[in-house]
Amino acid sequence: xxxxxxxxxKQVMDPETPASAFRIDPDARRVVEPPGIPPVLxxxxxxxxxxxxxVKEASxxxxxxxxxxxxxxxxxMKKPLSMGADELVxxxxxxxxxxxxxxxxxxxxxxIKKIGRYDLVLCGRQASDWDNAQVPLGIAELLGLPCLxxxxxxxxxxxxxxxxxxxxxxxxxxxxxxxxLVTVSNELGEPRYATLRGIMAAGRKAxxxxxxxxxxxxxxxxxxxxxxxxxFVPVSEKSCQFIEGVDEDDAGRQLALKxxxxxxx
Amino acid sequence: MVEIxxxxxxxxxxxxxxxxxxxxxxxxxxxxxxxALPDPGMDGEPSxxxxxxxxxxxxxxxPLLAGPSIDARVxxxxxxxxxxxxxxxxxxxxxxxxxxxxxxxxxxxxxLAQDCTEVRLDPDTNRVVATRPVYGGNAVAxxxxxxxxxxxAMIRGGAYDQLTPDRSRTGEVVSVTPRLDPSVVxxxxxxxxxRERAGVRLEDANVVIAGGRGLGGPEPFAKLxxxxxxxxxxxxxxxxxxxxxxLDHSHQVGLTGKTVTPDLYITVGISGASQHMAGCxxxxxxxxxxxxxxxxxxxxxxxxxxxxxxxxxxxFIETVRELVS
Ligand SMILES: Cc1cc2nc3c(=O)[nH]c(=O)nc-3n(C[C@H](O)[C@H](O)[C@H](O)COP(=O)(O)OP(=O)(O)OC[C@H]3O[C@@H](n4cnc5c(N)ncnc54)[C@H](O)[C@@H]3O)c2cc1C
Ligand SMILES: Nc1ncnc2c1ncn2[C@@H]1O[C@H](COP(=O)(O)O)[C@@H](O)[C@H]1O
Numbered sequence: 001x002x003x004x005x006x007x008x009x010k011q012v013m014d015p016e017t018p019a020s021a022f023r024i025d026p027d028a029r030r031v032v033e034p035p036g037i038p039p040v041l042x043x044x045x046x047x048x049x050x051x052x053x054x055v056k057e058a059s060x061x062x063x064x065x066x067x068x069x070x071x072x073x074x075x076x077m078k079k080p081l082s083m084g085a086d087e088l089v090x091x092x093x094x095x096x097x098x099x100x101x102x103x104x105x106x107x108x109x110x111x112i113k114k115i116g117r118y119d120l121v122l123c124g125r126q127a128s129d130w131d132n133a134q135v136p137l138g139i140a141e142l143l144g145l146p147c148l149x150x151x152x153x154x155x156x157x158x159x160x161x162x163x164x165x166x167x168x169x170x171x172x173x174x175x176x177x178x179x180x181l182v183t184v185s186n187e188l189g190e191p192r193y194a195t196l197r198g199i200m201a202a203g204r205k206a207x208x209x210x211x212x213x214x215x216x217x218x219x220x221x222x223x224x225x226x227x228x229x230x231x232f233v234p235v236s237e238k239s240c241q242f243i244e245g246v247d248e249d250d251a252g253r254q255l256a257l258k259x260x261x262x263x264x265x
Numbered sequence: 266m267v268e269i270x271x272x273x274x275x276x277x278x279x280x281x282x283x284x285x286x287x288x289x290x291x292x293x294x295x296x297x298x299x300x301a302l303p304d305p306g307m308d309g310e311p312s313x314x315x316x317x318x319x320x321x322x323x324x325x326x327x328p329l330l331a332g333p334s335i336d337a338r339v340x341x342x343x344x345x346x347x348x349x350x351x352x353x354x355x356x357x358x359x360x361x362x363x364x365x366x367x368x369x370x371x372x373x374x375x376x377l378a379q380d381c382t383e384v385r386l387d388p389d390t391n392r393v394v395a396t397r398p399v400y401g402g403n404a405v406a407x408x409x410x411x412x413x414x415x416x417x418a419m420i421r422g423g424a425y426d427q428l429t430p431d432r433s434r435t436g437e438v439v440s441v442t443p444r445l446d447p448s449v450v451x452x453x454x455x456x457x458x459x460r461e462r463a464g465v466r467l468e469d470a471n472v473v474i475a476g477g478r479g480l481g482g483p484e485p486f487a488k489l490x491x492x493x494x495x496x497x498x499x500x501x502x503x504x505x506x507x508x509x510x511x512l513d514h515s516h517q518v519g520l521t522g523k524t525v526t527p528d529l530y531i532t533v534g535i536s537g538a539s540q541h542m543a544g545c546x547x548x549x550x551x552x553x554x555x556x557x558x559x560x561x562x563x564x565x566x567x568x569x570x571x572x573x574x575x576x577x578x579x580x581f582i583e584t585v586r587e588l589v590s
Contacts, residue, residue, distance in 0.1 A: 146451035172457035225376030252580035
């Protein structure tokens with residue numbers, strides 16, 4: 001049975017940005033884009049794209065990628081297309097800057113309704129910027145979809161959806177009927193590389209771009225439910241005591257003796 | 266009406282430790298504290314919840330709560346929230362809590378503060394101010410809620426210590442029957458597959474030896490196992506080591522792994538990314554072995570050795586063996 005899928009992806013600051021390049025604008029209460037370090041696709045969203053492509057390989061169907069934000073870098077947002085996704089829909093509007101999770105879920109669910117045809121919505125388990133892990137659950141509530149989170153395996157069979165949810169000490173198998181929403185975690189495995197052919201095809205494909213007005217979003221529902229009142233970079237008060245020896249072998253010995261002296265072993 | 270409602274979790278007839286931590290956070294806010302407990306599985310009176318700070322226990326009674334269904338829990342908690350109209354709801358970041366908190370907030374049309382390390386009341390507005398790490402811990406935000414209740418906050422594990430049990434405390438028991446319609450359960454649970462674990466649980470260990478990408482492969486983890494054995498500890502890992510398949514993800518410590526709070530956390534070949542530190546910054550003493558003197562881990566460590574673990578670890582283990590025998 002072919003499965004029509006929508007994968008929600010977010011462009012984020014590269015989480016590997018070194019701490020030394022991490023800056024915030026305390027007045028705007030926003031993280032400043034680090035100069036020279038391009039944004040990336042949220043890592044878990046790449047896992048979600050991978051999960052969708054595996055379903056498509058097994059069952060057929062389509063993969064539409066949906067992103068909401070501003071100042072998109074096309075190379076970043078088109079990456080799923082170069083991996084094998086079919087379409088890209090961008091909701092891009094300055095009126096949608098700095099939305100909280102609740103407003104983001106509302107706007108994305110309206111975009112999903114406008115796309116119209118879907119059996120499965122896939123998201124990352126959380127976005128590595130604000131680590132909120134809320135938007136997908138909100139979309140599922142707003143669209144009335146069964147919600148299966150932190151998937152490490154996603155499979156569509158005749159009777160519906162079978163998901164392995166990663167647990168702290170193993171996994172659980174859960175199932176639901178379609179349409180449904182799944183959030184995907186890194187336990188699913190590495191996302192595939194883009195192929196040269198994929199990159200060429202992605203380059204030629206133009207995204208569909210919608211504004212807030214085109215989605216008919218109501219201002220009242222975009223009002224924030226949580227507000228950031230302060231943002232700062234924490235300072236560690238710890239100071240490390242470096243243990244040395246005449247050489248590295250000796251340093252290992254000295255470390256053990258030091259821990260014994262301080263009654264830690 | 267109750268001021269603060271804790272969404273409780275039960276294990277083996279008693280409270281999950283996280284529920285004790287949530288009760289401590291609730292007491293810190295002041296005001297009457299309620300705890301909602303899915304009743305099937307309760308052994309007798311919720312006296313432990315009272316000893317740990319609850320004033321009222323709402324026992325949710327419904328056949329659908331007998332199973333592990335998250336859908337049923339969301340519906341039952343929604344019912345008790347509408348009935349008790351709390352000002353604040355506190356939820357733990359557990360396997361089910363991570364789903365329940367946000368879904369409940371969306372259903373009630375209110376805001377949620379994720380992963381809070383502190384919640385307090387602003388004395389001027391009498392509303393919650395929550396502190397929470399963001400960007401993997403590279404920054405910290407304080408957030409407040411729009412003017413609707415309840416204000417839902419998810420509390421980071423280990424951020425609050427549960428209170429010393431006061432056995433003289435008693436409370437009111439209220440039974441709640443949400444009468445859930447079976448159609449609320451949209452996700453069916455088929456089976457749970459847990460990994461067999463030998464030795465001390467990572468979350469409970471007093472000593473944790475954690476390895477990262479710098480170990481270069483699965484084999485060196487045998488050395489960490491050996492060291493953990495000598496110290497009665499457990500082995501942890503960074504996500505990079507787990508993603509590489511050197512250890513399964515049940516060993517992962519960090520923002521999206523486990524939170525550990527041992528007395529001693531020894532890292533080998535771990536750079537100390539903020540997302541890793543999110544899971545171990547509650548350790549009393551951190552020891553870092555890393556060949557890069559500028560590695561972030563040294564900013565968080567109590568003791569550090571700069572150098573190649575291949576040279577440092579063998580003599581360290583050998584000396585530890587002599588000292589503990
Ligand atoms: C949203 C999100 C969630 C995440 N959640 C987690 C999480 O829960 N847990 C987690 O751990 N990570 C998590 N990460 C990943 C995290 O950002 C880092 O990428 C990861 O922790 C790096 O692992 P590492 O320190 O083992 O590897 P690296 O950063 O590659 O560090 C390896 C270290 O080993 C040292 N080394 C190499 N060889 C030797 C040698 N011979 N002797 C001594 N030292 C040596 C190097 O100097 C280096 O410092 C998350 C990331 C994101 C974006
Ligand atoms: N602006 C956005 N555009 C597209 N998808 C998003 C957006 N924000 C969040 N998501 C999706 O929701 C997931 C969780 O995000 P969050 O709740 O913000 O942590 C992400 O991994 C994405 O799949």
